[in-house]
Amino acid sequence: MKHRPIAVRIRNATLIATLGLAAGLLPAAHAANKPTAKPSADKPADAASGALPANGVARVNNVVITQDQLDQAVRALNVPDTPALRASVKNQLIARELFRQAAEKQHYESRPQVVAAVEQAKTAAMTAAYLRDQVKPAPVTDADVKAKYDAIVATLGENEYKPSAIAVKDADTAQTVLTQLKKGTDFAQLAKQYSQGPGAAQGGAMNWISFKTPIQPGNTQNWPQPLAEALVKLPQGGVSSTPVQIGDAYWILRVDEKRPTQIPQYDQIKDALRKQLEQVALEKATAQVVVDLMKNARIQQQ
Structure with a gap:
């Protein structure tokens, strides 16, 4: 079966606009894959690449986009999963990989704004991982939720x-x-x-x-x-x-x-109250971590 060129499949202007909107949701195709072996000099690049691996949905030059990456990108959009959506998202992943490779070829990774962005992303990921391990909010019990409900009703x-x-x-x-x-x-x-x-x-x-x-x-x-x-x-x-x-x-x-005054039944709002109490518990536990860190820190301010 004859495949249409990639350029034809992603030429739609609406799709290109979508690339910008979804840029923060779609993972870069190269993130989990290393380039495949470099093709030999006496064979065309596409022939040397051979068939896609079992988990591959596309290959862009020497980088494979996997089924897991496509599944993750579709889930991130949080919209109904359809064949048309998957085709569109796959094309977006292909286009993003083309962009990445073109940028890498021109050494954009060494540009100051790129280096700064990478460092910021690293810091954010490292901090988030630390907080997940260190912040231990107190559990919210059913009794806590009911007490919160009763306290609110008492103020009405x-x-x-x-x-x-x-x-x-x-x-x-x-x-x-x-x-x-x-x-x-x-x-x-x-x-x-x-x-x-x-x-x-x-x-x-x-x-x-x-x-x-x-x-x-x-x-x-x-x-x-x-x-x-x-x-x-x-x-x-x-x-x-x-x-x-x-x-x-x-x-x-x-x-x-x-x-x-119309007072909602407890069962109608208990889930919302639980979320509020959990948020308060999270903020309290986070504040305690900050206090503990400050005890052994030297902080200067103007």
């Missing part, structure tokens, strides 16, 4: 609120926003125009929040207490009549919706 109030917010840096701008709101200007439009707070690009929209009332210090779901107090005083659709100053920022709140 009778009602929950869906707020929007506009946060600006000075009192004059805050007054300008309030004046325009009184004239009927859309809150979301003003948030996009003026706000430097959360959700500004979405018109100031924020997530549902609930507080036990009266508001108690330390029980405000990480909201500044004055903001929490101002929010629970507003009716549905209500807007702050005066800005609430928090540090250097001036906040204007609106209650988009208000409803009785």
